[in-house]
Amino acid sequence: MSDVPQSVDARTGVRRDYELDEMLDLDEPQQLKALGDPLRLLICDLVLERAMSVTEIAERVGRPKGSVAYHVDVLVDAGLLQIVRTRQVRAVEERFYGRTALTFMIEGTPGELGFIRDVVAEVDGDRLREIAAAGKADDEGWGTATYRHARIPHDRVAEYTRRLHELSLEFVEEPRDGDVEFGLYIALFPTNRPIGRS
Structure with a gap:
């Protein structure tokens, strides 16, 4: 039995090993800039499933730990990631990171x-x-x-x-048990098309 606390989303029934807010409105330039990097977006997606250390993230994305640590620090400084727990590994404190919110809202x-x-x-x-x-x-x-x-x-x-x-x-919130990762791209926006008047 794991000693890592489990949080169950009351709406979806999804289990996470950390708590996070439902939504975060991104209105700071630093936050938008932080999300403007594909690796940082990927990191945010990975830690939505469960909290991860820099070492785990680096293994998942195939990048050096130093590079991943830099991107994680940018996300923490922007308020998009948080340290959700730590553990002592020999003389070093290992940090585990999770998102601050399930949804980042950008207007x-x-x-x-x-x-x-x-x-x-x-x-x-x-x-x-x-x-x-x-x-x-x-x-x-x-x-x-x-x-x-x-x-x-x-x-x-x-x-x-x-x-x-x-x-x-x-x-x-679908279970992560498939063999292909899918993307969902949703956008609703006002167009510049002229409107014919009747």
Whole structure:
């Protein structure tokens, strides 16, 4: 039996070995800059499952410990990661890091949030281009994508935002027992398309 405390999310039933807030509004430039690096985004994803030490993270991402430690420090300084426990390993204190919140909320205009698109393009851009070039999902439905427009009132935007957020939480809380990692890219934004008046 592990002596690491387990936290159960009342909404989803997902077990974590540390506690975290439901949501964190990112409104500081330092926070947005911290998330503007693909490795730091990956680290945030990895420690959502369970708290990890720098050594464990470095093994998972295939990077040197010193490099990973630097990126972890950036995330801690930005308030995105936290030390959730420590243990003594010989004469050294080993720290285990977890996220500060399940969801990082970022608000802004499409231009202000372009860095998200850029990071997604850097991390998964080749795969997204393959899917777009194929023009359809593969036999198992992988690579399904759609891009739609609708002229809707602002109160409906709030409702769609809430529902999309709930869908993203459902997706990220799926059991991590598959053999392929999938990405979910959701964006709802005002376009620059002219509106015809009737």
